[in-house]
Amino acid sequence: MAPQQSLKQPPQQSSQPALLEVATHDGDSDRVATVLPGRGYSCEAPLLHYTRLLLRTRGWTVRTVRWPIPPTPEQLLDLAPDLLDAMHARTHLVVAKSLSTRLLPLAVQRDLPGIWLTPLLREPAVRDAAELAGAPTLLVGGTADPYWDADAARRSGQQVLEVTGADHSMEVAGNVGASLQALQKVLAAAGDLLDDLP
Template identity: 40%
Template sequence: MSDSASAVVVNEWHLAPENPVGRAVVLPGGSGYTVDHPLLWWTCQVLAENGWRVVTVRWEIDDAARADAANFVARAAQQALDLAGDAERTLVVGKSFGTYAASWANERGWPGVWLTPVLTIPEIANALRDGQLPGLVVGGTADELWDADLARASGLSVLEIDDANHILYTAGDWKGSYDDLGRTLEAVEDLARGLVD
């Protein structure tokens, strides 16, 4: 499904549970980090394997989208959820630019998984601080857009990865980065399961 006016494409994840426990929308980063990249691909897979109906978003971020980022992201997320249909539970997952959805999710009382949020933007930092519990925030200490104090002040669960950058990669340490990806996915799975139990 495509919306050429806003350069947004919405898709259902390839693995769809027969009786979903809820719906999850996965929103990518803003500089080409799509659901095809490891962090988001595996997040989608973890959620689907735990019974969530997953819908993903692809977008092209232009100047107009950047100028009205929160509304652009909210419209894309809503478009994805419209495809998913109604559900008892909704989970919002955002990576970087996708974390602009935090305020939109809060207004609806929906929990979120916020991967490498841009905490240097007050709108995002404030939305995470006001976030719905439970929720998860993940970032790395080598990411200049990360602020551990702001993340912890949110009251949400925080996974901070030492020496990881904005894509949660630790330079020169692929094995450690691989392990950190596993830790991140386990935290996502714990949150997703906790929403159902």
């Protein structure tokens, strides 16, 4: 694995650029996945950790993004070129959790396939982008997640996985078995999307 690289300087104030660290696990240079964390949900947490593992076992190059301080919405948009345009591959897949799903409109503009975990579909820009996506797109949410909009997900026409009782971490409160089953469902749906990609 390549060492982490700081692409921007740490912010001293909210108006300054956010710190962005990218670690790359080399695989097939024609298939690259960029994995983006949520505000408090790192790439070491179950959904993103096992999705990265799935990608690596299938031979993908995997770029793991970390930020010590989560970016503001404006900072996240400023980071988009580093996040979405830094790799030139036949297939560039975006795997994003929560906060990072605000990049869905920009991914759609670039015709990038995506796995959008607990997307912020109650935000109009994210919801509208989901409906416009032309590349393979998977939307994943749970019925106990206040940020999930099941109607918007279904209307989008995209691949949708909705897990009954799952919260914003895609876990079922007080039920370890159901939480593990939810994780298995997410990985199975992600695997199906990967099967559709070149």
